[in-house]
Amino acid sequence: xxxxxxxxxxxxxxEGESSSLNCSYTVSGLRGLxxxxxxxGKGPEFLFTLYSAGEEKEKERLKATLTxxxxxLHITAPKPEDSATYLCAVQAWGGTAxxxxxxTGTRLQVTL
Amino acid sequence: xxxxxxxxxxxxCKSGTSVKIECRSLDFQATTxxxxxxxxxxxxxxxxxSNEGSKATYEQGVEKDKFLINHASLTxxxxxxxxxxxxxxxxxxxxxxxxTGHEQYFGPxxxxxxx
Numbered sequence: 001x002x003x004x005x006x007x008x009x010x011x012x013x014x015e016g017e018s019s020s021l022n023c024s025y026t027v028s029g030l031r032g033l034x035x036x037x038x039x040x041g042k043g044p045e046f047l048f049t050l051y052s053a054g055e056e057k058e059k060e061r062l063k064a065t066l067t068x069x070x071x072x073l074h075i076t077a078p079k080p081e082d083s084a085t086y087l088c089a090v091q092a093w094g095g096t097a098x099x100x101x102x103x104t105g106t107r108l109q110v111t112l
Numbered sequence: 113x114x115x116x117x118x119x120x121x122x123x124x125c126k127s128g129t130s131v132k133i134e135c136r137s138l139d140f141q142a143t144t145x146x147x148x149x150x151x152x153x154x155x156x157x158x159x160x161x162s163n164e165g166s167k168a169t170y171e172q173g174v175e176k177d178k179f180l181i182n183h184a185s186l187t188x189x190x191x192x193x194x195x196x197x198x199x200x201x202x203x204x205x206x207x208x209x210x211x212t213g214h215e216q217y218f219g220p221x222x223x224x225x226x227x
């Protein structure tokens with residue numbers, strides 16, 4: 001069974017204090033790993049897709065990396081508007097097409 | 113691009129009644145849509161995969177007679193919670209897949225409260 005574990009559960013940073021969020025996964029065959037941002041009471045917003053170990057993607061202050069066992073979401077010089085829950089999900093080859101298995105997320109709070 | 117809407121955003125209903133939630137892809141055609149349920153501070157749990165023009169595929173443990181899914185067009189899928197009970201209260205979110213890509217784009221969610 002595919003599993004996704006995210007850590008830490010919650011993270012509080014000061015503005016400008018860089019950090020990383022971790023997503024560890026076990027999957028029969030990785031088709032893709034996805035990062036989403038979710039604000040309270042809203043649906044997830046797509047950030048990145050990573051397909052193979054060694055791949056990196058960047059968007060503004062966010063950078064996602066992937067190894068064979070885990071993915072990191074690096075946040076550089078965060079701002080208060082980066083406060084949200086960040087969700088990681090994996091998609092495996094075979095089984096239900098396109099099924100995403102989500103982690104429970106990391107709740108990030110960035111303070112002034 | 114890739115905007116997904118849901119209606120209503122919030123609904124309160126009495127126990128025993130049915131509630132319909134709509135999910136629309138606004139600027140693209142979605143052959144596949146997904147329905148998720150999310151409990152507070154919990155992960156999104158896939159309920160079912162909806163393919164246009166065919167029956168939905170339900171995840172293990174999801175009652176298909178209770179959660180009716182219809183995907184009648186390439187831009188609309190509906191979830192009907194039949195004979196709702198307080199334990200059905202939750203945040204329901206739909207997503208749509210853009211073409212044959214792997215990414216799913218999510219709607220804003222519907223908060224259902226059953227009294």
